[in-house]
Amino acid sequence: MKAIIPAAGLGTRFLPATKTIAKEMLPVLSKPTIQYVVEEALGAQADEVIIVNSEQKKSIEEYFSPNPDLVSMLDGANKSSYAREVEHAGSLPVSFVLQPEALGLGHAVMMASDNVLSAKDGAEPFYVLLGDVLVPDNTILPRMLEISKEHNGASVIAVYQVPHDQVNRFGVISGSAIEDDVWKVTGLVEKPPIEEAPTDLAIFGRYLLSPRIMELLATTAPGAGGEIQLTDAMIELLKTEEMYALVIDGSEGFDVGTIESWLTTSISLAMRDEKLRKTIFETFHHK
Secondary structure, three states: OEEEEEOOOOOHHHOOHHHOOOHHHOEEOOEEHHHHHHHHHHOOOOOEEEEEEOOOOHHHHHHOOOOHHHHHHHHHOOOHHHHHHHHHHHHOOEEEEEOOOOOOHHHHHHOOHHHHHOOOOOOOOEEEEOOOEEOOOOOOHHHHHHHHHHOOOOEEEEEEEOOHHHHHHOEEEEEEEEEOOEEEEEEEEEOOOHHHOOOOEEEEEEEEEOOHHHHHHOOOOOOHHHOOOHHHHHHHHOOOOOEEEEEOOHHHOEEOOOHHHHHHHHHHHHOOOHHHHHHHHHHHHHO
């Protein structure tokens, strides 16, 4: 089972830092944000993670490549714990495809089409994980996979409730609840006017999609913003296949898409560590 992480974006919200540093390489505590996302996918039965990258972000590829010289140097300096972390990052089953131009999320996903459709066990559902959200406890993908298996391999997306006056900022679903936290999806609308939004359930950034979506993306015309939209292909998919939504609690994920949310996420995860929590309390107490 494959997982796709689109990572070719410019990261403009973090400029000027992202002029030379890929946004996905910005650290949250001791790891770059993209490593959290890679490990989340691998922890949910993905056997390979395909990162859709750009030519300008070689640092991501370098990070996930083995570096025996650095490992040897760290071991020689009695810094074996750091050596093991470097070794671990370089051993993860990550591959790369290039997106020549940033032409939308649907286009980014389509760049990994050959990897998904030529899987040795045949084409099967695959994950798409957006890197602006971290789910360190990995509470979402395993539940999505379970729902998919219960419904003959159907596509499943994660959604969460947003304030009704903000639905015009998101892609939202229509449909009906079949369990407390599972909906059968009948429609998708990208950034609807508030008065026309069918629900207040917005797509969260975690997808488990039928391989059929790759065929549909290949014929999907540019939509909003002149880009190939994943939502448009999913709307087309609904004409022939079932789709379900897992309703999650928004607190299960941590947003890292803006400077403010990245900082909040770093503090939130630091508070889970006893030593770091003590440092934070001591620092701000003395202020």
